[in-house]
Amino acid sequence: MPGGRPRAFDAEAALDRALEVFWRQGYEGTSLADLTAAMEINRPSLYAAFGNKEQLFHKVLDRYFTSPGAFASEALEAPTAQGVVEHLILGAVELTTGPQSPRGCLSVNSVHACGPDSEPIRREVIARRMAGEAALRRRFEQAADLPVGTDPRVLAQLVYTVTDGIAVQAASGCTREQLREVADLALRTLFHSPG
Structure with a gap:
């Protein structure tokens, strides 16, 4: 049958x-x-x-995380720490301001708008974010090109803070061009590249 x-x-x-x-x-x-x-x-x-x-x-x-947000895991494959950070920050701009996608980030949007009944969802999204940040920290621990004195844990947290901020700004109406300027300044500042 x-x-x-x-x-x-x-x-x-x-x-x-x-x-x-x-x-x-x-x-x-x-x-x-x-x-x-x-x-x-x-x-x-x-x-x-x-x-x-x-x-x-x-x-x-x-x-x-395996389709539109896959850039985050792909970034870990970059050969240098600077390449990893560039891929993450510029990827966040593209993801959150893409013409074919909603503004902002699914995980950031979901964490910030959860009431008590949705606490399990909030915890799940935070756990995934923390796992991503831990993977980024481990990648930085292996990097030979970190600026002297840089703590891999703090740098990973900073990069996630920047990418989350990009998502919030995109959801608030900032344009791709505006956020690209912010990303470029962040990258120059982090890696002391001349502007």
């Missing part, structure tokens, strides 16, 4: 549409009605394919 009826929708495309809604509105600002409308499915199909809203958000986070 054949298995259940095949899904009448493209689960990957629906997940991409859910990502866009969460990115634009944050976790707490997104309702199930918003999701089902954007994903073009009904609630039973959403639950069957993705679980509840929280489970769907976890899948969206995985998608975000």
